[in-house]
Amino acid sequence: MKKVLFATLFVMGLSTIVGVKVQAQNKIGYISMDELVSVMPEAKKADTVLSxxxxxxxxxxxxxxxxxxxxxxxxxxxxxTMSQPKKDLETRGIQELANKLQNYNQDAQQQMSLKQQEVYGPIQKKAMDAITEVAKENGYAYIMTKENLLVSPPTDDILPLVKKKLGIK
Incomplete structure (x- = not known):
């Protein structure tokens, strides 16, 4: 019984030590997605299309x-010089046109947002695929976006590696 208890405690202690070592070996990196996308050649074309x-x-x-x-x-x-019915008709027509303009502005904002997603979606996917490949090739367990970090431990900026992977100078 003592041997089983000792063996169990030994295995638990060993697995804790191994777990701490594995955890200590995890590499953490970060990248600025905005900066990466902005230097990709496809982004210039996308900006032109959106413009x-x-x-x-x-x-x-x-x-x-x-x-x-x-x-x-x-x-x-x-x-x-207008009669009252004509004034009412014109006022209603002007109000409808003002409403049409307001609705158009809202629709235009939505359409612009959809177009931006349509144009930048493939670019962002390409960037994410490259980031994933670089992380795997270089042993990074975690990659965070630089834009979302307020404070971070010393980590590696993988932007140069991803730019190299994508053939960007």
């Missing part, structure tokens, strides 16, 4: 805004 998309949305918004302004100015100019 063109944003310009298209802004142009459509300007057209609605211009139509609203023109219609309002015409209402102000002609309202003195």
């Amino acid at each position: 063109q998309y944003r310009d298209g949305l802004a142009q459509a918004q300007q057209q609605i805004q211009q139509e609203l302004q023109t219609r309002y100015q015409a209402y102000i100019k002609d309202s003195a």
Whole structure:
């Protein structure tokens, strides 16, 4: 009985020591995802695509805004000579156009967000795949984003390794 108890305690102590050694050997690294994505060649193309998309949305918004302004100015100019039913009709039309502009602005923000996810999704996936490969190749157990760290123990910045993996200078 004493031998079984001694053997059990010995195995538990040994596994604790091994666990501490394994835990002490875990390498921790960090990387700035923003910096990595910004230096990837695909990001420049994505920025151009988003800029063109944003310009298209802004142009459509300007057209609605211009139509609203023109219609309002015409209402102000002609309202003195309009009958009350005509004034009511024009007021309702102007209000509907103002609502259309407001709804368009909200929709444009949503569309811009979706377009950004569509354009940057593959770039971010490529970056994550490269980070994962670098972590495996270099024995990193944990990789954290630099943007989310307030305080961290001394660790390795793997950005140069990932840039090299992606062929970025």
